[in-house]
Amino acid sequence: MFNAVTSLEQWVQLGQNQFDKTLRFANIGLNGAEKLAQLQLNLSKDFLADQAQLFKSLFDIKDVQALFAFQGNLTQPSMEKSVAASRTVYETLAELQSQFSAFVESEAQEAHKQFTGSLDGLLKGAPAGSDVAVAAIKSALAAASNAYDTVSQAAKKVTTDLVEAGVSTAGETAKTSSTRRKPAAAA
Template identity: 30%
Template sequence: MSAFTSDQFAALHKTNLANLAMLSKSTIDGFQKLTELNLQTAKSALTEGQESLAAVLGGKDLREVLAAQGNLAQPAAEKAISYARQVCEIASQAQAELARAVEEQYEQHHRNLQAFVDTFVKNAPAGSEAISALLQSTVDAAGNTYRSAQAVSKQMTEFARGNIAAGTAAAAAAGKAASAKA
């Protein structure tokens, strides 16, 4: 007797294709957001570079040229920090969407596996209690391992976000200090 009927196999295949399409769309959406950010940043940098060059070339003496150059450091640092924050936000959103999808898939597969184990245990011949208990124990251990790995992953993500926030705050403070000295 087969574990799957052809209808069950077709339904599983359809679900897997839908999940793949959803994951692909989510990934492409993240790349699109990142590409749009990069294009916007490049256009802005080009425009601001031309304006800065005009300001430097428009200086009548060395003092005006140096003053124009000195005024560029702080806005550039702030823009770099803003860009880094936006990239991190895009990456965090994409990671959250992918994690949610993986978690949903895992939960569905876990339910299917548990149903299989329940059916196996119910239909197991007499004397196979040890195998049934081992099978149930394995499923429970796999579930616990997944939940532990998921908790560690969430902690690492929050740790990384905290480090990025602290790093950008430190960079902003350093940029302001450097600008004040200039």
């Protein structure tokens, strides 16, 4: 009877642990969605304010020279704001990805620790003379874990570097493109 109670307690604890993990995972996603929604709302407000100001400034145009100056100044602020907005979205998504990765990594480490503990428990009952096989299994498990860690870290670095380079290049291209158009439009 004692084993059944212990087993029931273990099942209840396992269920509670899984519920806590699910709740933590859901909160990470909801916090990220909330940040992105707030960012979208702020960008929409800024866009509306900019459009209202643009419409008001149309009434200040009195001649062709002012029209060309107005037209030449249209692209630069919007390009800069687009680059800033894309950078903010990237940073928010990178933070969210980092939180999800940390969650998954901690779960993988916990699963590895439980698997290793279970394996150690099973190997303790191994027959005499199987020390070499037990050592080989432990060595293979450690090597696989180290290989996974190395590949995972390299993949994260490459992905982060590529995305940051892409955002940086896009920003520079937008600024260069906008700068080239401005003198041409004023001419």
